Amino acid sequence: MPRKITPETFAAQAGGSIDKETGAIVAPIHITTTFERAPDLSYPKGLIYARPDNPTVAQAEGVITALEHGEKTLLFGSGMAAAVSLFLSLPKPAHIIAPTVMYWSLRNWLATEAAKFGIEATFIDTTDTDLVARTVRPGETKLVWLEVPANPLWQISDIAAVAAIANWAGAALAVDSTCATPVLTRPLKLGADVVMHSATKYLNGHSDVIAGSLTFADGASDLCTAAVKLRGQHGNILGPFEAAMLLRGMRTLHVRVAQQCQTAMTLAAALKDHSRIAEVLYPGLVGSPGHALATKQMTGGFGGMLSIRIASGEAAAIAAAARLHVWKRATSLGGVESLIEHRASIEGPGTPCPPDLLRLSVGLESVDDLLADLDQALIGNT
Ligand SMILES: *Cc1c(COP(=O)(O)O)cnc(C)c1O
Numbered sequence: 597m598p599r600k601i602t603p604e605t606f607a608a609q610a611g612g613s614i615d616k617e618t619g620a621i622v623a624p625i626h627i628t629t630t631f632e633r634a635p636d637l638s639y640p641k642g643l644i645y646a647r648p649d650n651p652t653v654a655q656a657e658g659v660i661t662a663l664e665h666g667e668k669t670l671l672f673g674s675g676m677a678a679a680v681s682l683f684l685s686l687p688k689p690a691h692i693i694a695p696t697v698m699y700w701s702l703r704n705w706l707a708t709e710a711a712k713f714g715i716e717a718t719f720i721d722t723t724d725t726d727l728v729a730r731t732v733r734p735g736e737t738k739l740v741w742l743e744v745p746a747n748p749l750w751q752i753s754d755i756a757a758v759a760a761i762a763n764w765a766g767a768a769l770a771v772d773s774t775c776a777t778p779v780l781t782r783p784l785k786l787g788a789d790v791v792m793h794s795a796t797k798y799l800n801g802h803s804d805v806i807a808g809s810l811t812f813a814d815g816a817s818d819l820c821t822a823a824v825k826l827r828g829q830h831g832n833i834l835g836p837f838e839a840a841m842l843l844r845g846m847r848t849l850h851v852r853v854a855q856q857c858q859t860a861m862t863l864a865a866a867l868k869d870h871s872r873i874a875e876v877l878y879p880g881l882v883g884s885p886g887h888a889l890a891t892k893q894m895t896g897g898f899g900g901m902l903s904i905r906i907a908s909g910e911a912a913a914i915a916a917a918a919r920l921h922v923w924k925r926a927t928s929l930g931g932v933e934s935l936i937e938h939r940a941s942i943e944g945p946g947t948p949c950p951p952d953l954l955r956l957s958v959g960l961e962s963v964d965d966l967l968a969d970l971d972q973a974l975i976g977n978t
Contacts, residue, residue, distance in 0.1 A: 603778065604850045606662040610843045611655055625840045626651040648828035652836040656843045657809070660799070663778035663849075664791050666811035668820055670827055671834040671842075675774065675794025678808030680705060681832065682770060682790060683739070685822035688714035690738035693731055695722040697751060698743040699772060699794075700943045722746075722753040723886070725761070732765040742788075743772040744781065744893075745886070748903050748939045748955040749948075750877050752886030755893060759787025768819055770810075774798070775901050775929070779853040780894045789816040797930030798900070800845035801852050805838045852932065852960065857897025859966065860958040864902050866967055871907070872916070872974040874952070878902035900958040901929060903939075906974075910951035914938055917954055919976045922961060922969035929957035934966055 606612060615623050631643040643649050657669040672678040679702050683692065694706055696719045706717040720731050722742055732740065740762045742753045755771060762769040770790035771783035777798040783791045793799055795807035812820040827833055834842070857880075864878035879890035880898030890898055906913035917925055923936040935957040939949045958966070 603663045603665075607659055607846050607849050610847055611658045611662070613655065623652070623655055623840075623843075625836050627836050646836075647831045647833065648824075650833065650836050650839065652843075653834050653839040656834070656839040656846070659843065659846050660778070660793070660795075660809050660811055663846075664773075664784055664811040665782055666784050666791065667814045667816070669809055669811040670820075670823055671795070671839060672808040672810070672827065673832050673834055673838075674806045675699075675792070675796055675808035676701060676705070677832040678794075678810050679772065679792050681823055681826050681830070682792065682810055682819070683710060683715055684713060685819055685826050686715070686738045686768075689736075690715045691733055691736045692717045692739045692741060693722070693728065693737060693767075694719055694741040695743055695746055695751075695753065696720060697746045697749050697948050698741070699747050699774070700939075700947065702772070722758065723751045725754050725757045728758050729761050732761055732767060734765040737762075737765055737767040740767050740769045741772070742769070742783075743774075744783075745775050745879055745890070745899060745901065747775065747901075748877075748953065750775075750879050750886065750899070750901060750903065752879055752889045752893065754889055755781070755783050755786040755788055762789075763787065768816060775899055776894065777849065777853050777899070777930075779850055780857070780896055780899060784811065784813045786893070789813050790819065795842055796928065798853060798856075799849060799930075800842045801849065801930060801932060802841075802845055803928060803931035803933065805841045805845070807834050807838055807842055853900065854896065855960055856900030856958050859960075859963045860900045860902055860956075861898065862963050863956070863958065863967060863970075867904055867970070870971075870974060872912075873904050874907040875905040876902060877905070877953075901956070902958070903953050903955045905950060906952045906954065910940070913952050913954050914941075916973045916976065919973035920969055922965050923956070923973075929955075931957070932960045934959035934961055 629646045660669040768789040771788045774794040791811045793809045868876040879886040926935045937955045940951040
């Protein structure tokens with residue numbers, strides 16, 4: 597009996613399954629919408645119709661389940677679809693606690709749409725564990741939502757401490773772990789009930805698939821059952837071609853993330869003393885507010901995301917971004933190409949993001965090229 601393989605090996609082999617018909621190392625893409633019934637009307641393979649179930653999607657789900665040490669994963673057509681489906685799966689009325697600083701579109705949904713569905717959202721600084729304890733309402737709070745590290749300031753909430761509070765209050769804890777990736781943090785092992793990913797980002801890693809996932813812990817079966825039902829009804833499951841792309845992307849997840857962490861750390865260290873930069877936000881920097889907790893909670897690095905605040909303000913930040921060549925100005929993150937974004941202008945009014953901030957998603961280019969490009973762009977501000 598071989599010893600139990602690690603998630604790293606599992607991901608590299610896309611679950612390790614060899615196609616039984618052909619011996620193919622890379623599984624075929626199942627595009628069928630429907631599955632044959634037996635003469636007695638049963639479904640011998642357990643598959644009925646592709647709105648609830650697809651074998652290619654299931655293969656990708658199996659890899660994410662192994663990476664997250666979960667019980668079951670559901671893939672959706674986007675990260676937003678995954679997160680909103682979880683919110684809609686909660687018993688109503690539902691009070692949700694969410695971070696003030698979190699992925700902006702999701703925060704917007706909670707702030708402006710959720711009430712129509714019997715959901716009341718309270719936004720707080722979830723890095724303040726005592727504040728979470730004071731805000732949670734036993735019996736009423738159905739979900740505590742964390743994002744770690746939190747976009748775009750990269751604050752670190754204490755997943756294990758918040759899990760204990762949520763558990764005490766009878767609420768589920770879900771963590772948007774998109775930027776940590778399963779390589780750097782395993783929220784379910786820290787007591788969370790659900791992990792969400794925008795698989796559009798690091799899991800796929802090549803900026804060519806929109807996808808999202810929910811992975812449920814062993815004990816979160818009620819929520820999982822509700823989400824399975826909802827996805828089957830709404831049909832917001834990932835398509836098989838996207839699932840196959842995602843499977844390919846995840847084969848290199850560990851090496852990509854390891855390199856991105858290393859490059860991000862080098863950039864953060866080099867930029868923190870740059871004359872045109874007021875502050876570098878990166879949990880890997882000693883002295884950053886989340887550093888001690890991140891050291892305890894994360895393994896193998898501090899992620900490929902960092903933000904810089906430009907000393908002379910918003911106009912200088914936008915001008916610096918305009919002078920870049922290697923870095924591409926675009927939203928999104930977690931791809932092999934480095935992206936930079938002026939977050940405040942895309943988030944719009946009411947954003948907690950400072951106007952002088954540029955968000956950096958570190959790709960796989962040479963660190964020397966990335967640094968030289970940033971340096972010339974920053975120095976251009978005379
Ligand atoms: C991109 C992103 C989302 C939303 O995912 P989509 O796949 O774009 O719908 C949610 N959370 C975080 C942290 C993200 O970066």
